[in-house]
Amino acid sequence: MDIKKYNVKLAAQPPEINSPWNGEVWKTVPALEVSSFRRESSAHRPATFCKLLYDRRRIYGIFQVNDQYVRCIHTEFQSEVYKDSCVEFFVQPQGTGAYFNFEFNCGGTLLASYVTDPTRVDGRISKFIPLSPEDNQEIKRYSSLPRTVEPEITRPINWFLGFEIPFSVLGKYVSIPVDVCGQVWRANFYKCGNETSRPHWGSWSPVHELNFHLPADFGEIYFSI
Numbered sequence: 001m002d003i004k005k006y007n008v009k010l011a012a013q014p015p016e017i018n019s020p021w022n023g024e025v026w027k028t029v030p031a032l033e034v035s036s037f038r039r040e041s042s043a044h045r046p047a048t049f050c051k052l053l054y055d056r057r058r059i060y061g062i063f064q065v066n067d068q069y070v071r072c073i074h075t076e077f078q079s080e081v082y083k084d085s086c087v088e089f090f091v092q093p094q095g096t097g098a099y100f101n102f103e104f105n106c107g108g109t110l111l112a113s114y115v116t117d118p119t120r121v122d123g124r125i126s127k128f129i130p131l132s133p134e135d136n137q138e139i140k141r142y143s144s145l146p147r148t149v150e151p152e153i154t155r156p157i158n159w160f161l162g163f164e165i166p167f168s169v170l171g172k173y174v175s176i177p178v179d180v181c182g183q184v185w186r187a188n189f190y191k192c193g194n195e196t197s198r199p200h201w202g203s204w205s206p207v208h209e210l211n212f213h214l215p216a217d218f219g220e221i222y223f224s225i
Helices: 133-138
Strands: 005-010 032-034 047-054 058-067 070-072 086-092 099-105 110-121 124-130 140-143 149-153 157-166 184-192 201-203 219-223
Touching: 032 184, 047 086, 047 184, 058 086, 099 157, 110 133
Parallel strands: 005 047, 005 219
Antiparallel strands: 032 047, 047 058, 058 157, 070 149, 086 099, 086 184, 099 110, 110 124, 140 157, 184 201, 184 219
């Protein structure tokens, strides 16, 4: 199987957190597509795309989702956002076997941790360190949808979510170089909605079972100039 690859370009200027998908900063940035849906998914398989940029201080990202059956009820940091209409960015810095999971529901609520052993025991990840409330404050995000969406939106709707992750947050858990230019990190990008009326599980790099915590299935992101 070919390894999925994406070039993360150096930002000429940091995007504003609420910059639109085709705004001045993002319009020339190539998008990757979350298009590999697990067979366990319903017939609803929303077209989902993501773009990344970086500078010496942060990774910047934006998801765009052409969605339907959108629901969002989790509003507390570290709550079960994957049960809502959700997009996710998992990333493994170069030189480490561990990785971070950043899971954002469509209202912008975050579930995030540093996973050191993704082996499942009774359905749960074996070893991980939840990111702190202080980390949550440093990770900016913006959603085009309200914080909660209930009842479910059943009509077609496009939404986007922008995020900024400081390298300093990652550096609390793993050694990060001052300049990541030239490095190759492992990563995957996901779309899910476990407890919507049309459950679905999509990824950028295909996963060999219904489990997003499979670093062996991650693709590669290259920090270019």
